[in-house]
Amino acid sequence: MCGIVGYIGTKNAYEVVLEGLKRLEYRGYDSAGLAIQSGAHITCTKSCGRIKNLENKCNNKKKKIRGTAGIAHTRWATHGRPAKINAHPHTDCSRKIYLVHNGIIENFQSLKKWLMEKGHRFYSSTDTEVISHLIEEYYNGDLKSTVSKVTHHLKGAFAFAVIHKDEPDKMVLARFGSPLVIGLGDREFIAASDVAAIVLHTRNVIYLNDGEMAEISNNDIKLFNFEKEELDKDIAKIEWDIAHADKKGYPHFMLKEICEQPVTIQDSIRGRVMLDKGNAKLGGLDKVEKQIRGINKIKMVVCGTARHAALVGKYYFEELANLAAEVDFASEFRYRQTIWDKKTAVIGISQSGETADTLAAIREGKEKGALTLGITNTVGSTIARETDAGIYNHIGPEISVASTKAFTSQLVVLLLLAVKMGRQRSLSLTRGREILKELNKIPAKISRILKQQDYIKELADRYKNSKHFAFLGRKFNYPLALEGALKVKEISYIHSEGLPSGEIKHGSIALIDKKFPSFIIAPEDSVYEKNISNLQEIKSRCGEVIAIATEGNKEIKKLTSDIIYIPETIEILNPVLTAVPMQLFAYYLSSLKGLDVDKPRNLAKSVTVE
Numbered sequence: 001m002c003g004i005v006g007y008i009g010t011k012n013a014y015e016v017v018l019e020g021l022k023r024l025e026y027r028g029y030d031s032a033g034l035a036i037q038s039g040a041h042i043t044c045t046k047s048c049g050r051i052k053n054l055e056n057k058c059n060n061k062k063k064k065i066r067g068t069a070g071i072a073h074t075r076w077a078t079h080g081r082p083a084k085i086n087a088h089p090h091t092d093c094s095r096k097i098y099l100v101h102n103g104i105i106e107n108f109q110s111l112k113k114w115l116m117e118k119g120h121r122f123y124s125s126t127d128t129e130v131i132s133h134l135i136e137e138y139y140n141g142d143l144k145s146t147v148s149k150v151t152h153h154l155k156g157a158f159a160f161a162v163i164h165k166d167e168p169d170k171m172v173l174a175r176f177g178s179p180l181v182i183g184l185g186d187r188e189f190i191a192a193s194d195v196a197a198i199v200l201h202t203r204n205v206i207y208l209n210d211g212e213m214a215e216i217s218n219n220d221i222k223l224f225n226f227e228k229e230e231l232d233k234d235i236a237k238i239e240w241d242i243a244h245a246d247k248k249g250y251p252h253f254m255l256k257e258i259c260e261q262p263v264t265i266q267d268s269i270r271g272r273v274m275l276d277k278g279n280a281k282l283g284g285l286d287k288v289e290k291q292i293r294g295i296n297k298i299k300m301v302v303c304g305t306a307r308h309a310a311l312v313g314k315y316y317f318e319e320l321a322n323l324a325a326e327v328d329f330a331s332e333f334r335y336r337q338t339i340w341d342k343k344t345a346v347i348g349i350s351q352s353g354e355t356a357d358t359l360a361a362i363r364e365g366k367e368k369g370a371l372t373l374g375i376t377n378t379v380g381s382t383i384a385r386e387t388d389a390g391i392y393n394h395i396g397p398e399i400s401v402a403s404t405k406a407f408t409s410q411l412v413v414l415l416l417l418a419v420k421m422g423r424q425r426s427l428s429l430t431r432g433r434e435i436l437k438e439l440n441k442i443p444a445k446i447s448r449i450l451k452q453q454d455y456i457k458e459l460a461d462r463y464k465n466s467k468h469f470a471f472l473g474r475k476f477n478y479p480l481a482l483e484g485a486l487k488v489k490e491i492s493y494i495h496s497e498g499l500p501s502g503e504i505k506h507g508s509i510a511l512i513d514k515k516f517p518s519f520i521i522a523p524e525d526s527v528y529e530k531n532i533s534n535l536q537e538i539k540s541r542c543g544e545v546i547a548i549a550t551e552g553n554k555e556i557k558k559l560t561s562d563i564i565y566i567p568e569t570i571e572i573l574n575p576v577l578t579a580v581p582m583q584l585f586a587y588y589l590s591s592l593k594g595l596d597v598d599k600p601r602n603l604a605k606s607v608t609v610e
Contacts, residue, residue, distance in 0.1 A: 008068065464492075
């Protein structure tokens with residue numbers, strides 16, 4: 001992983017694929033490279049670090065790089081350290097084949113051993129290089145049929161684009177387990193792992209499914225499965241505009257996306273709130289309406305930030321729909337024995353809709369006969385296409401690696417789903433109306449929180465040199481403590497722990513001293529008094545405390561002066577509000593430390609490998 005771009009057409013491929021890489025830069029990467037083909041000649045350039053380094057290297061060449069076909073890649077290291085030799089594209093012994101790849105080839109060691117015994121020489125430490133050597137080994141004059149044969153030797157996940165010196169103006173693409181989409185332009189095709197690299201050129205796309213491949217030239221596209229049987233696929237349309245991927249004057253995408261939340265929450269609930277019926281309308285679930293009514297257990301399979309949203313969702317489903325709900329790390333889900341029945345629903349939550357672990361868990365649920373539902377922000381993504389039904393977030397692209405607006409949208413969508421399932425069961429009309437009426441007020445209340453940016457920045461400045469943080473919360477806000485800690489870890493590289501407030505006295509309080517601050521989430525709710533007791537325990541050990549409290553609460557000032565106030569709302573909606581000040585706090589910690597907020601080290605936006 002992490003980003004693929006390929007182009008064939010009438011334009012200079014170098015300029016197209018380089019721009020495409022820049023559009024994928026938000027995904028996180030450690031090196032980049034490209035290969036441009038002009039007739040039988042291919043120019044390959046690679047570099048470590050940012051795309052700007054690659055661009056400078058290309059511009060410093062004596063001869064301008066030109067060609068009508070090209071492939072490019074940003075790499076996030078899995079096999080082999082970040083280094084020029086490990087950057088893509090990778091080639092073969094003859095230097096005729098150039099290939100870019102996302103995913104992991106799980107059997108690369110045995111393939112590499114076999115190829116070396118046949119005389120192939122390897123130069124990198126990557127798993128990817130075995131693919132180019134396999135193509136060389138089996139090449140029969142037809143790249144398409146060779147790639148078809150090679151795919152049957154690969155185990156793991158892959159999406160790749162390959163060009164060959166002996167077949168100019170032709171590119172072959174293959175996909176199994178990692179996303180790949182092809183944009184259809186006017187006498188041109190642009191392939192990528194993400195539509196962000198395509199939308200500048202065309203909105204018409206074809207999504208490859210697992211086990212599918214394509215052969216493209218500047219005026220033709222042919223689609224096949226791995227058995228070389230021709231396919232006829234529908235053309236989809238990209239809905240979002242490239243303007244969404246612009247910072248619009250903000251210093252970072254993360255701050256822009258935090259500040260967009262009054263709008264994105266509104267977009268997530270628009271047309272879905274039926275206040276008169278105290279119910280939610282979720283059109284994406286219409287075709288499985290009867291099955292949803294019969295569900296008695298929910299398993300949510302999730303990773304990272306989406307897992308924290310699911311943990312809040314667990315409270316929603318249990319409290320509003322009287323449904324047993326479990327939250328599993330998607331990466332662990334397939335590797336334990338779970339109890340199934342025909343009334344179980346598996347819900348996968350993923351901003352990108354391409355998270356490999358989540359997708360694998362959904363497929364496991366489908367194999368067991370469960371109803372599979374997806375919550376994703378990306379129309380046409382693999383999760384959207386492979387689940388039985390689902391719900392879109394409708395928040396526009398999220399560019400910053402650290403998720404913010406997708407998280408709060410996931411909370412809102414889960415609440416709507418819980419209300420819908422609750423109204424099918426025991427949730428009263430009055431209670432449904434109360435929740436939805438207050439939900440409609442949340443965007444305006446987030447706007448009020450955002451007016452405290454300068455104050456939150458001052459707090460971050462005061463604590464930016466801390467080496468550790470504890471984030472504490474109870475009930476609905478325990479998952480928010482986990483999320484607050486994750487945000488600080490992700491972008492400011494400060495060790496942070498998220499804990500249920502009541503658990504701190506069972507061990508972790510041993511860490512508290514003057515240099516170990518705590519962030520406690522204590523709105524006025526059913527567990528407020530309990531949280532205050534925990535706050536007092538920390539203060540009595542000389543620990544510093546930042547608190548999130550409900551507007552008008554003056555008593556908390558007696559315990560700490562570092563307070564971020566949020567507007568009053570019903571308890572079940574507090575997490576949507578408490579998320580925002582913690583996002584801002586983490587953002588300012590990172591920016592004040594001079595770190596790369598949008599592209600934190602070692603992280604990728606869309607994790608398409610297990």
